[in-house]
Amino acid sequence: MGKGSGVNEGQPMSRPRSYFKTLAWMLLALVFFYPMLWMALSSFKSSNVEIFGHPFSLPHQISLANYQKAVRQGHLGAYFINSLWVTGLSAAAVVCFGAWAGFALSKARFPFRKFWLALFFIGMILPVQSYLIPLTGLLEMLGVHDSLWALILPYTAQNLPVAILLFTAFFVSLPAELEEAAKLDGVRTARFYFSILLPVARPAVATIVAITCLNTWNEFLMAMLFIVDPAMKTLPVGMIAFEQAHNTDYPALLAGLSLISVPTLLVYAIFNKQVIRGVIAGAVK
Amino acid sequence: MARIVLDKVSKIFKGPKGEEVRAVNNVSLTIENQEFLVLVGPSGCGKSTTLRMMAGLEEVSRGTISIDGKVVNDVEPKNRDVAMVFQNYALYPHMTVYENMAFGLKLRRYPRAEIDLRVSQAAEILGITPLLDRLPRALSGGQRQRVAVGRAIVRQPKAFLFDEPLSNLDAQMRVQMRMELSRLHQRLAATMVYVTHDQVEAMTMGDRIAVLKNGEVQQIAGPLELYRHPVNLFVAGFIGAPPMNFFRGVLSRDSDGLHFCGDGAPAGIKVKLLPEQAAQLEPRVDNPIVLGLRPEDARLATDSPRTANGSVVEAVVELIEPLGAETHFHLKTGQHGFICRMPAAEPGKPGQKMFVVFDLTKCHFFDPTTELSLTKPR
Ligand SMILES: Nc1ncnc2c1ncn2[C@@H]1O[C@H](COP(=O)(O)OP(=O)(O)OP(=O)(O)O)[C@@H](O)[C@H]1O
Ligand SMILES: [Mg+2]
Numbered sequence: 001m002g003k004g005s006g007v008n009e010g011q012p013m014s015r016p017r018s019y020f021k022t023l024a025w026m027l028l029a030l031v032f033f034y035p036m037l038w039m040a041l042s043s044f045k046s047s048n049v050e051i052f053g054h055p056f057s058l059p060h061q062i063s064l065a066n067y068q069k070a071v072r073q074g075h076l077g078a079y080f081i082n083s084l085w086v087t088g089l090s091a092a093a094v095v096c097f098g099a100w101a102g103f104a105l106s107k108a109r110f111p112f113r114k115f116w117l118a119l120f121f122i123g124m125i126l127p128v129q130s131y132l133i134p135l136t137g138l139l140e141m142l143g144v145h146d147s148l149w150a151l152i153l154p155y156t157a158q159n160l161p162v163a164i165l166l167f168t169a170f171f172v173s174l175p176a177e178l179e180e181a182a183k184l185d186g187v188r189t190a191r192f193y194f195s196i197l198l199p200v201a202r203p204a205v206a207t208i209v210a211i212t213c214l215n216t217w218n219e220f221l222m223a224m225l226f227i228v229d230p231a232m233k234t235l236p237v238g239m240i241a242f243e244q245a246h247n248t249d250y251p252a253l254l255a256g257l258s259l260i261s262v263p264t265l266l267v268y269a270i271f272n273k274q275v276i277r278g279v280i281a282g283a284v285k
Numbered sequence: 286m287a288r289i290v291l292d293k294v295s296k297i298f299k300g301p302k303g304e305e306v307r308a309v310n311n312v313s314l315t316i317e318n319q320e321f322l323v324l325v326g327p328s329g330c331g332k333s334t335t336l337r338m339m340a341g342l343e344e345v346s347r348g349t350i351s352i353d354g355k356v357v358n359d360v361e362p363k364n365r366d367v368a369m370v371f372q373n374y375a376l377y378p379h380m381t382v383y384e385n386m387a388f389g390l391k392l393r394r395y396p397r398a399e400i401d402l403r404v405s406q407a408a409e410i411l412g413i414t415p416l417l418d419r420l421p422r423a424l425s426g427g428q429r430q431r432v433a434v435g436r437a438i439v440r441q442p443k444a445f446l447f448d449e450p451l452s453n454l455d456a457q458m459r460v461q462m463r464m465e466l467s468r469l470h471q472r473l474a475a476t477m478v479y480v481t482h483d484q485v486e487a488m489t490m491g492d493r494i495a496v497l498k499n500g501e502v503q504q505i506a507g508p509l510e511l512y513r514h515p516v517n518l519f520v521a522g523f524i525g526a527p528p529m530n531f532f533r534g535v536l537s538r539d540s541d542g543l544h545f546c547g548d549g550a551p552a553g554i555k556v557k558l559l560p561e562q563a564a565q566l567e568p569r570v571d572n573p574i575v576l577g578l579r580p581e582d583a584r585l586a587t588d589s590p591r592t593a594n595g596s597v598v599e600a601v602v603e604l605i606e607p608l609g610a611e612t613h614f615h616l617k618t619g620q621h622g623f624i625c626r627m628p629a630a631e632p633g634k635p636g637q638k639m640f641v642v643f644d645l646t647k648c649h650f651f652d653p654t655t656e657l658s659l660t661k662p663r
Contacts, residue, residue, distance in 0.1 A: 146507060152555075175375060177371040177372075177375035178375050178377070179368070180340075180362075180369070180371070181371065181377075181436075182374040182377075183342065183362045183363065183374075184363060184369050184389075185363070185370060185388055185389035185392060185436075185440075187363075187392060188394055191392075196377055196379075199379040200377070200378055200379050202379070207582075208412055
């Protein structure tokens with residue numbers, strides 16, 4: 001963020017305009033940053049009164065009591081493991097199947113190619129609410145109700161369309177000669193896929209991993225509806241424990257939320273560059 | 286080493302509306318062992334398609350392709366033992382230069398030491414030894430092209446196929462790589478087929494040149510033979526820069542023999558044919574004909590030269606292009622525009638009237654309808 005934004009580097013920009021641009025970026029950054037700041041700040045405060053009485057004051061004393069409470073009472077440890085499984089497996093599956101389907105859609109010739117692409121596209125624009133009820137039935141039919149699979153399967157399905165479209169676009173943008181050179185080198189299809197296409201598609205893989213992780217890690221609606229067993233809950237749902245009709249423990253809740261968002265921020269920090277490159281690579285060609 | 290034979294090869298693509306696109310039509314071609322054959326022609330004439338059929342990247346619709354006497358129509362690319370170098374290099378972007386070159390050998394399960402040896406030898410030949418650990422994206426265009434060639438060399442294939450390998454390079458680099466590839470051909474003594482639309486590349490590199498147009502071979506010959514004795518209007522106009530001058534006209538008989546009279550007489554061109562030309566063209570008297578003359582086969586003079594008998598044409602200078610070593614005069618006589626290539630020091634200015642002496646022994650005659658050459662090579 002901030003200065004430069006990289007895109008306009010080639011052209012000299014007049015001073016006032018560049019200051020204005022920087023200012024605008026900083027304001028935007030603030031808009032996104034301030035709720036997180038508030039959350040982190042409040043998570044150290046000792047009571048609801050302190051949080052809502054003086055929303056922007058510094059905490060009286062820095063104490064980790066809220067965090068201990070969140071981890072213990074909120075079973076954060078167990079939920080963390082659950083979330084990790086759900087997110088990890090979903091992301092892996094999405095990359096696996098997404099790249100696979102993208103490979104087929106971009107390189108192979110088969111009937112109704114366009115139709116399949118359109119079908120995946122529809123999957124991308126359908127709102128969750130429209131298929132929640134049939135999905136419940138389906139999960140019950142599959143016998144995975146109230147297990148982590150009840151989340152992994154829908155999450156995978158939900159994130160696949162974007163992955164498929166991105167991988168298809170990425171593979172289409174690669175020159176056909178790459179495959180032909182490989183053919184002359186003696187590469188078979190599977191080998192080509194694993195030792196050339198996937199490594200080359202690293203930016204796309206990173207993008208999909210990051211997007212899927214963020215989506216699934218924070219998913220709330222399905223996690224709440226499909227999981228009843230307390231042992232199977234994921235982090236966002238687990239946080240509800242602190243929310244009671246008249247007596248919500250905000251310091252503990254915000255401490256929990258702060259903890260939950262750490263991995264998200266980490267993922268973003270790690271994949272930041274690659275995600276941007278991947279999105280651009282998919283977009284430009 | 287290999288001898289590649291194309292026997293009446295055709296390639297028919299299905300167009301978007303199901304119609305047939307004949308990219309290559311009935312091409313018969315023999316590439317001798319250790320020969321450097323250039324396929325040249327305008328864009329879309331089927332050069333790449335022909336080459337890709339040899340590589341096995343494109344199926345043959347009709348006819349047969351054989352390598353060393355064995356028909357390879359149904360042989361997979363990797364089993365044909367040919368290497369191809371692409372216009373856009375097609376290096377594996379995530380592999381280093383070394384890995385790019387070694388990849389094909391690894392797949393063929395060569396021992397490690399052998400791979401090392403071959404890669405380092407190829408790198409040595411191409412002068413890319415210091416680059417072996419780099420990724421392709423950290424290379425210049427010329428370096429990438431060398432790596433692409435290196436990837437082909439290490440396999441020691443029966444034949445090399447090049448598809449416009451130099452067209453993404455700048456002019457200087459192209460000249461240098463041209464020489465390097467020619468030297469490589471001598472050094473490896475390998476069979477090479479080289480596709481280009483650049484006739485300078487074709488002339489300088491090829492042992493023989495096959496000129497293609499609309500998927501059909503027009504002429505196959507050595508560079509000089511092609512230049513001196515083009516079989517038709519297309520080849521005559523395609524090979525040579527600036528191109529051959531063409532004059533449309535008729536063959537007419539006078540009291541003193543056969544003449545070529547340019548269209549748009551009387552202001553036009555009238556030249557007297559040499560006796561052996563007259564003998565050859567006798568049956569075509571009073572028929573339309575095209576006279577072809579290379580820019581260097583006409584001489585300019587400011588005074589009417591007395592010596593030349595019946596081959597002098599008056600013309601007006603329209604444009605002068607000094608190139609340093611030579612000067613191109615763009616001239617006009619009646620409706621005929623043509624170019625004359627003269628030594629650098631030639632005086633003259635636009636608008637000036639000049640006399641042009643045609644070197645009649647170098648004239649070509651073509652039938653305007655069949656476009657075939659009417660003069661037999663002597
Ligand atoms: N896959 C294809 N489907 C349909 N038509 C094709 C296909 N590939 C090539 N053609 C057509 O075949 C003809 C010959 O193409 P080719 O690529 O061999 O030309 P070229 O001589 O290599 O031209 P250039 O110098 O532009 O590379 C063209 O008219 C082209 O449109
Ligand atoms: Mg081509």
